[in-house]
Amino acid sequence: MTQTKQTTQKPAYNVWQNVRFMIGHAWHSCKSVLWLCLAVVGVSLGLNLAQLFIAPMVLARVEQHAPLPQLLGTIGFFALVLAILSGLQGYLKENTMYGRVGVRLSIINAISEKACTTSYPNTRDPVTLKLLEKARYACRSNSRPAEHIWETLTQLLLNLAGFSVYLALVSGLNFGLVLAVAATTAVGFFVSRRINEWGYRHREAEATYQKQIQYVRDKAESIHLAKDIRIFGLGSWVEDLYNSALRLYAAFVNRREKIYTRACAVDAVLTLARNSIAYFYLIRLTLAEGLPASQFLLYFSAFSSFSTWVTGILQQATTLRQESLDLSSIQEYLHLPEPFRFEGGQPIPQSDAYELRLDHVSFRYPGTDRLILRDIDLIIRPGEKIAVVGLNGAGKTTLVKILCGFYDPDEGRVLLNGTDIREFNRQDYYRLFSTVFQESSILDITVAETVAQAVENIDMDRVKDCIAKAGLTEKIESLPQGYGAHIGKNIYLDGIEFSGGQTQRLMLARALYKNGPFLVLDEPTAALDPIAENDIYQKYNEMTTGKSSVFISHRLASTRFCDRILFLKDGVIAEEGTHDQLLAQGGGYAKLFDIQARYYQEGRDLDEIQL
Structure with a gap:
C-alpha cells in the first residue's frame, strides 16, 4: 500500500463555466435554489448589521443619558429585529436543503443515464472509468461540490456584500488603517491557505487509503467470501490487512494535523497583529480627539468584521476554485464524445x-x-x-x-x-440481438421481471414458456412465490440465491423472451x-427456430x-x-x-x- 503520486492536469472547464453549468441545472430542475441563495444573503447581511449596531447604539443612549423608556425602546427594537431576522435566517437555511438535494439528485441521474447509455468502448476505457468515478465522487454527499457549491456561492455573495458595506463604513475614518487590516488579513490567508492546501494536494493519497480500508472491510463482510474466510482461516490475515491499512491512514492524518497546527499558529500571530493595530489607532483617537466609547466600540467591531469579510471572500473564492475542479469532472463526463451514433441515422x-x-x-x-x-x-x-x-x-x-x-x-x-x-x-x-454472455447482469428483482426485463405489462405466459425452454420450470415453480420470487439477498430477506447453472438458464430464458x-x-x-448440458443441446434447434x-x-x-x-x-x-x-x-x-x-x-x- 503506497502513497499515490499526485498529478496536475488543467481542467476542461473553468470556474465560471462550472458555476454557469450549476445555475443552468438549477434553473431547469429547481429554481427555488437560486432565489433562496439571494434571500439568505440579504437576511444574513441584515442580521450581521443589526448585531454590529446594537451594542454601540445602546451605549450611545447611555452616554446621552437617555430616559429609561427610550433606552428600553432601543433595546427592544434591536431585540425584535434580531429575533425576526434570526428566525427568518433559520427558516431559509432549513428550506434551502431540499432544493439543493434535488439539484444534486438530478445531476446524479444525468451521470447514471450517461453511464448506462454510453458507447460500450467507454465502459472499458480506464480513463473514462476514472472520470466517472470522479464525477460520482463529486455528488456523493451533501458536503460534496454538486450540492455544497450553493453554500459556497451564498457565502461568497454574503462576504462580498458585507465587505462593500463595511468598507463604506470604515474607509472614511482612516483609509490607511483599512489597507493595513486588509493587508494583514490577506497575508494571513495566503500563508494559511498554502499550509492548509496540503490536504487538498494529497486528496488522492487520502482517497487511496480510504479505498483500501473500505475494500478490505467489504471483502471481510461479503456473503460470497464467508465460506473461504472460514475454511482457509483467513480471518486473522484479513484483520492484519485491515489494521495495516488503518495504521497507514492514521500516519497520514497525523502528518496532516501537524501541518494544520502550523497554519493555526500563523493565523493567531497575524490576528494579534491586526487587532493590535486597530486598538492602537482607536485608543490614540479616543485620547487625542475624545472619540466616544460607543463609536470606539462600533469602529473596532467594524474593523474586526471587515477582516472577517476579507478572509471570507478569499476562503470562499478558494473553495469555489477547488470545487470547480470536481464539477469540471462532472461536465467532462456528461459531455464525453460518443463514438457511436445514438441520435438520427438510418432506420x-x-x-x-x-x-x-x-x-x-x-x-x-x-x-x-x-x-x-x-x-x-x-x-x-x-x-x-x-x-x-x-x-x-x-x-x-x-x-x-x-x-x-x-x-x-x-x-x-x-x-x-x-x-x-x-x-x-x-x-x-x-x-x-438476444444474448447470453459469460458475465450476466442480475438485479435483485423478481424472476418474472428478470426474464421480461420489465416491471409492467409482463406477458406471463411467454415468461413461463421461455423458462420451460431453458429447463428451469421445476426449480421456479418449487419456490414459495414462484415467478414472483425475488433474486438475491442484498435487498430482500426472502431472496433466492441461484446456482451458476441455474443463473445461466435464467439468462437464456431472458434472451428467449426478448426474441430478437x-x-x-x-x-x-x-x-x-453434462446431463443438463445435453438437455440444452436437445432444445437448441427449438430455441433457434x-x-x-x-x-x-x-x-x-x-x-x-x-x-x-x-x-x-x-x-x-x-x-x-x-x-x-x-x-x-x-x-x-x-x-x-x-x-x-x-x-x-x-x-x-x-x-x-x-x-
Missing part, C-alpha cells in the same frame, strides 16, 4: 430475414498493438446456426462483440443487409453438468447441432465447415475434439496429440 430495415456480414474486419483493443481479429470475412445468412470455437485467446468473444456492435472494427465493415451498421442508430441495432432475430450464446452451458444464431463453446460436442463451425486460431478463421467435415479434415478442430473426447475414455494419453 433499421424492417425484414423477416437479416444477413450479417463481416467485411475484411480487423480489430485491436484500444491502447494495444496486438490484432485480436485479422481480416475476418464472414457472412451469417438468415436462419443460419453458427458455432465459434477455438482455444482461449483466439478471438471468439471479440468476434461476437464486433457482430453485436459493441466495438467498431479498426479495418473493414460490419454490414446488416448490405448497409454499414455505423449508419444506423446503435440503440436500434442492439434491439436485433439474432441469438448470441457465449458459453451458455459452461456452468452446467427462425433465428440466426452464433454459439460460442469450449465443448466441441455441442457444435454438431450447428449448420457451420468456425475454428478460430490467432485471430483468423483457420477452419470452416460442419462438425463431420472438420473431423474429416483432421486439422486443429479434429485434434481439439479428440483431446476433449479422451477425458471420457480410458487408457488414452493426452500428450499424444499436439495442436
Whole structure:
C-alpha cells in the first residue's frame, strides 16, 4: 500500500463555466435554489448589521443619558429585529436543503443515464472509468461540490456584500488603517491557505487509503467470501490487512494535523497583529480627539468584521476554485464524445430475414498493438446456426462483440443487409440481438421481471414458456412465490440465491423472451453438468427456430447441432465447415475434439496429440 503520486492536469472547464453549468441545472430542475441563495444573503447581511449596531447604539443612549423608556425602546427594537431576522435566517437555511438535494439528485441521474447509455468502448476505457468515478465522487454527499457549491456561492455573495458595506463604513475614518487590516488579513490567508492546501494536494493519497480500508472491510463482510474466510482461516490475515491499512491512514492524518497546527499558529500571530493595530489607532483617537466609547466600540467591531469579510471572500473564492475542479469532472463526463451514433441515422430495415456480414474486419483493443481479429470475412445468412470455437485467446468473444456492435472494427465493415451498421442508430441495432454472455447482469428483482426485463405489462405466459425452454420450470415453480420470487439477498430477506447453472438458464430464458432475430450464446452451458448440458443441446434447434444464431463453446460436442463451425486460431478463421467435415479434415478442430473426447475414455494419453 503506497502513497499515490499526485498529478496536475488543467481542467476542461473553468470556474465560471462550472458555476454557469450549476445555475443552468438549477434553473431547469429547481429554481427555488437560486432565489433562496439571494434571500439568505440579504437576511444574513441584515442580521450581521443589526448585531454590529446594537451594542454601540445602546451605549450611545447611555452616554446621552437617555430616559429609561427610550433606552428600553432601543433595546427592544434591536431585540425584535434580531429575533425576526434570526428566525427568518433559520427558516431559509432549513428550506434551502431540499432544493439543493434535488439539484444534486438530478445531476446524479444525468451521470447514471450517461453511464448506462454510453458507447460500450467507454465502459472499458480506464480513463473514462476514472472520470466517472470522479464525477460520482463529486455528488456523493451533501458536503460534496454538486450540492455544497450553493453554500459556497451564498457565502461568497454574503462576504462580498458585507465587505462593500463595511468598507463604506470604515474607509472614511482612516483609509490607511483599512489597507493595513486588509493587508494583514490577506497575508494571513495566503500563508494559511498554502499550509492548509496540503490536504487538498494529497486528496488522492487520502482517497487511496480510504479505498483500501473500505475494500478490505467489504471483502471481510461479503456473503460470497464467508465460506473461504472460514475454511482457509483467513480471518486473522484479513484483520492484519485491515489494521495495516488503518495504521497507514492514521500516519497520514497525523502528518496532516501537524501541518494544520502550523497554519493555526500563523493565523493567531497575524490576528494579534491586526487587532493590535486597530486598538492602537482607536485608543490614540479616543485620547487625542475624545472619540466616544460607543463609536470606539462600533469602529473596532467594524474593523474586526471587515477582516472577517476579507478572509471570507478569499476562503470562499478558494473553495469555489477547488470545487470547480470536481464539477469540471462532472461536465467532462456528461459531455464525453460518443463514438457511436445514438441520435438520427438510418432506420433499421424492417425484414423477416437479416444477413450479417463481416467485411475484411480487423480489430485491436484500444491502447494495444496486438490484432485480436485479422481480416475476418464472414457472412451469417438468415436462419443460419453458427458455432465459434477455438482455444482461449483466439478471438471468439471479440468476434461476437464486433457482430453485436459493441466495438467498431479498426479495418473493414460490419454490414446488416448490405448497409454499414455505423449508419444506423446503435440503440436500434442492439434491439436485433438476444444474448447470453459469460458475465450476466442480475438485479435483485423478481424472476418474472428478470426474464421480461420489465416491471409492467409482463406477458406471463411467454415468461413461463421461455423458462420451460431453458429447463428451469421445476426449480421456479418449487419456490414459495414462484415467478414472483425475488433474486438475491442484498435487498430482500426472502431472496433466492441461484446456482451458476441455474443463473445461466435464467439468462437464456431472458434472451428467449426478448426474441430478437439474432441469438448470441457465449458459453451458455459452461456452468452446467453434462446431463443438463445435453438437455440444452436437445432444445437448441427449438430455441433457434427462425433465428440466426452464433454459439460460442469450449465443448466441441455441442457444435454438431450447428449448420457451420468456425475454428478460430490467432485471430483468423483457420477452419470452416460442419462438425463431420472438420473431423474429416483432421486439422486443429479434429485434434481439439479428440483431446476433449479422451477425458471420457480410458487408457488414452493426452500428450499424444499436439495442436
